[in-house]
Amino acid sequence: MLGFELSEPATLDEAFDLLADGDPGVRPMGGGTALMLMMKAQIFKPERLVSLRNVGGCFDGLRIDADQSHIRIGGMTTFAEIERSPMVLQHLPAVVRTMKTLANIRVRHVASVGGNLAHADPHLDLPPVWMAHAASIRIVSKSGERVIPVEDLFAGYYETTLGDGELIGEVIVPVRPEWTSTYVKVTTRSAHDWPALGIAVSANLQGQRVNDLRLVLSAALDRPTRLDAAENELRGSDLSEAALKRAGEAAVAEADIHSDSRGSAAYKQHLLRVHLSRAMHSLAGA
Numbered sequence: 317m318l319g320f321e322l323s324e325p326a327t328l329d330e331a332f333d334l335l336a337d338g339d340p341g342v343r344p345m346g347g348g349t350a351l352m353l354m355m356k357a358q359i360f361k362p363e364r365l366v367s368l369r370n371v372g373g374c375f376d377g378l379r380i381d382a383d384q385s386h387i388r389i390g391g392m393t394t395f396a397e398i399e400r401s402p403m404v405l406q407h408l409p410a411v412v413r414t415m416k417t418l419a420n421i422r423v424r425h426v427a428s429v430g431g432n433l434a435h436a437d438p439h440l441d442l443p444p445v446w447m448a449h450a451a452s453i454r455i456v457s458k459s460g461e462r463v464i465p466v467e468d469l470f471a472g473y474y475e476t477t478l479g480d481g482e483l484i485g486e487v488i489v490p491v492r493p494e495w496t497s498t499y500v501k502v503t504t505r506s507a508h509d510w511p512a513l514g515i516a517v518s519a520n521l522q523g524q525r526v527n528d529l530r531l532v533l534s535a536a537l538d539r540p541t542r543l544d545a546a547e548n549e550l551r552g553s554d555l556s557e558a559a560l561k562r563a564g565e566a567a568v569a570e571a572d573i574h575s576d577s578r579g580s581a582a583y584k585q586h587l588l589r590v591h592l593s594r595a596m597h598s599l600a601g602a
């Protein structure tokens with residue numbers, strides 16, 4: 317690995333100044349777990365990394381709004397902090413369950429929520445879970461801030477819609493007590509491999525009736541993607557085998573699934589039909 321400068325600004329303004337020149341060799345750093353792998357492989361050769369560890373403000377901590385309507389997770393919050401938070405466990409249990417098979421404890425202690433989203437690897441476990449929960453992100457820059465739904469962050473394979481000098485400050489997740497959620501990580505080579513596909517589902521159910529839902533597919537395509545047609549097959553229906561079959565076929569028709577070393581497109585389409593149905597059954601039984 318080549319030499320580089322590591323800056324650790326104490327304020328956000330200082331961080332913006334250090335990042336401002338638009339130089340591709342200068343990057344923000346969250347936990348550094350993805351950056352270090354890219355640097356070791358010499359895919360990325362930085363001149364300077366700007367750590368966001370000490371910038372504070374919305375980047376830090378985990379809190380719930382006074383009216384209990386939203387949970388706010390700072391961009392520098394580590395996965396281990398989320399995993400151990402009684403508040404997240406109470407309101408977003410599927411997020412805590414997702415952590416159990418995400419990387420390993422060493423990575424979870426340093427990897428950050430903001431870095432994870434900005435990395436935009438379609439195989440990552442958390443982005444589809446945030447999308448199923450209808451989460452948004454606060455993007456901050458020297459010229460101001462904007463809030464967008466998580467799904468609007470992803471532009472393609474490892475590509476985001478973040479502009480130069482824009483940082484992910486926090487993730488904002490609505491608290492929806494009447495919804496239940498799950499994430500299914502389907503691996504085809506070993507339990508700890510990257511997923512061949514990930515399916516995240518949040519649903520508002522009344523017995524077997526689906527009042528509303530959000531279905532997200534990841535890993536098998538270039539970015540985590542809402543399955544609108546499959547959602548439409550299930551919204552307002554009972555969870556009958558016929559409705560689930562229609563939803564599975566709609567999902568396969570609308571998702572541009574890729575073949576890769578974890579399976580052919582046809583195999584992953586079959587996995588999608590099977591695991592979508594199982595995920596809905598598991599929520600209805602929850």
Ligand SMILES: Cc1cc2nc3c(=O)[nH]c(=O)nc-3n(C[C@H](O)[C@H](O)[C@H](O)COP(=O)(O)OP(=O)(O)OC[C@H]3O[C@@H](n4cnc5c(N)ncnc54)[C@H](O)[C@@H]3O)c2cc1C
Binds near residue numbers: 343348
């Ligand atoms: C051994 C290993 C196993 C793993 N297994 C899994 C797994 O099973 N499931 C899974 O989902 N992931 C897994 N990962 C990937 C891991 O989740 C990511 O590496 C991690 O989430 C990236 O977060 P980070 O904070 O370390 O990002 P960094 O490496 O710091 O940054 C990643 C990218 O985001 C940019 N960036 C960082 N912070 C911000 C910010 N706040 N705003 C804007 N841009 C920012 C950086 O410039 C860089 O481009 C694994 C990683 C390793 C090393």
